[in-house]
Amino acid sequence: MSVEGRSETPEAEAKDAVAAPADLEVDELLRLQEKLRDARAALQSVVFGQEAVIDQLLIALVAGGHVLLEGAPGVGKTLLVRTLAAVTGLSFSRIQFTPDLMPADVTGSLALVNDDSGRTRVEFQPGPIFARLVLADEINRATPKTQSSLLEAMQERTVTAGGESRALPAPFFVLATQNPIEMEGTYQLPEAQIDRFLFKSVVAYPSRETLQSILLLTTGNDLPAAAQSLDGADILALQRLVRSVPMATHVAAAVADFIIHTQPDASDAPAEVKRYLRFGVSPRGGQSLVLAAKAHALLAGKYNVSFADLRAVLAPALRHRLQINYEGEVEGISGEEVLLRLFDSAIRRAA
Numbered sequence: 001m002s003v004e005g006r007s008e009t010p011e012a013e014a015k016d017a018v019a020a021p022a023d024l025e026v027d028e029l030l031r032l033q034e035k036l037r038d039a040r041a042a043l044q045s046v047v048f049g050q051e052a053v054i055d056q057l058l059i060a061l062v063a064g065g066h067v068l069l070e071g072a073p074g075v076g077k078t079l080l081v082r083t084l085a086a087v088t089g090l091s092f093s094r095i096q097f098t099p100d101l102m103p104a105d106v107t108g109s110l111a112l113v114n115d116d117s118g119r120t121r122v123e124f125q126p127g128p129i130f131a132r133l134v135l136a137d138e139i140n141r142a143t144p145k146t147q148s149s150l151l152e153a154m155q156e157r158t159v160t161a162g163g164e165s166r167a168l169p170a171p172f173f174v175l176a177t178q179n180p181i182e183m184e185g186t187y188q189l190p191e192a193q194i195d196r197f198l199f200k201s202v203v204a205y206p207s208r209e210t211l212q213s214i215l216l217l218t219t220g221n222d223l224p225a226a227a228q229s230l231d232g233a234d235i236l237a238l239q240r241l242v243r244s245v246p247m248a249t250h251v252a253a254a255v256a257d258f259i260i261h262t263q264p265d266a267s268d269a270p271a272e273v274k275r276y277l278r279f280g281v282s283p284r285g286g287q288s289l290v291l292a293a294k295a296h297a298l299l300a301g302k303y304n305v306s307f308a309d310l311r312a313v314l315a316p317a318l319r320h321r322l323q324i325n326y327e328g329e330v331e332g333i334s335g336e337e338v339l340l341r342l343f344d345s346a347i348r349r350a351a
Contacts, residue, residue: 032238036062036299038229039087046083046224047076048217049210055299056201056316057084057175062238063295065198065288066154066174068139068189068320075203077177081135088235089228090171093131097142103149110162124161129153132169132232136176140189147193150174154196171235191323198288199313200320238298245294247305250350252290255310258346259286262322262339270345272338276328281339285321292317307347314343 036058043054053069057080060067069077078094085092095106108127112120128134129150139147152158157172158165176197178189194200206214217224260266262280264273273280281289292313293305300309315336324335 028237029241032234032241033298033301035230035234036238040299042087042226042229043080043083046226047080048213049206050076050080050203053080053201053203055296056199056313059292059295059299059313060198061088061171061173061235062242062298063198063291064171064239064242065291066176066196068194068197068200069175069177069203070179070200071177071203072205073179075205077203078135078137080203081133081175081177083226084175085133086226087228088133088230088232090132090173090232090235091169092133092135093128094135094137095128096137097139097146099141099143101142101146103146106146106149107153107159108161122162124164124166126166127159129159130168132171132173134172134174136174138179139176140178144190144193147189150176151193151196171232171239194320195282195284197320198292199316201316242291242295242298245297245303245305247290247294251305251307251310254307254346254350255286255290257349258343259283261342261346270342272333273342276324276331276333276338278323278325281318281321285318288321289313289317311340311343314339 040054040058043057044051047054057067061084069080071077082092095101104127106127107129108125110122111125113123114120136150139150152160153168153172154174157168157170159168160166259281261269262273262277263269264277264280266273289310290305293309296309296313297303297305302309318339319336322335322339324333
């Protein structure tokens with residue numbers, strides 16, 4: 001028995017035929033969704049006051065993307081990643097990025113080893129990138145050369161060394177933390193690097209009530225622990241399912257219209273875009289927005305993408321994919337607010 005997709009309104013159903021997701025038994029679909037909700041609850045039992053960021057991590061995981069976590073030191077970024085590793089049961093590796101870290105320290109290198117017969121041979125020694133869940137801690141403290149060692153791994157899921165390409169395990173998920181660029185000893189991530197992240201999630205400072213709970217629950221003998229709720233097979237099944245979530249043609253058209261209107265050199269770009277943006281959202285950014293919206297719909301128990309799903313993931317999916325120019329920075333223009341205005345305008349045009 002398969003699950004049929006549903007459009008947002010009867011009028012939308014008449015406007016566009018919506019295809020069903022991949023043929024899947026309802027019991028299996030409900031089982032996967034229940035395990036995803038269990039994973040969310042397990043994360044929230046350990047990491048307090050970061051519900052939005054937790055949802056973003058799960059969305060990125062089942063969408064097959066990577067996440068850049070930004071926040072001041074001590075707000076729980078590393079704890080969040082370690083808890084996710086426990087909840088998913090994925091093999092975990094932590095790389096502490098420092099100014100003296102070399103690319104080979106991340107990817108691995110060729111080394112001379114002695115075999116049982118006493119002969120010497122060249123053998124590849126895999127680096128810490130060969131794990132299913134990789135924490136790149138304080139990534140913007142390393143030099144751009146070392147940061148670039150992640151590019152192939154994140155995009156192609158392979159590592160090339162000694163002229164040979166080696167596949168990384170699946171699922172493969174990179175969570176990178178970065179300190180605010182204003183802090184001492186940080187390097188700005190290049191656009192080519194930051195564009196590989198599906199989400200840029202901001203870990204905010206906790207509220208007074210949340211901070212009180214953290215102080216009470218994490219300074220005693222009984223520390224909270226998260227139970228495993230997912231495994232690698234579940235995650236791969238969810239990743240396949242996400243791509244089968246349908247999106248109506250008029251919704252896709254509105255997304256394309258929105259992306260075009262973020263380009264400052266477009267003939268019909270709004271005045272604020274031409275004046276304040278250095279560059280807009282790339283086609284890869286549009287793909288990321290749609291994939292994230294599909295995963296958001298699945299997490300919410302829906303089987304088609306709505307404008308509400310797209311708007312919910314708009315900021316984390318695109319905040320790092322456009323750049324305000326110097327004039328915009330001087331005038332304090334918010335890129336996220338510009339994106340929301342452009343998206344709402346695209347929806348009105350599609351109505």
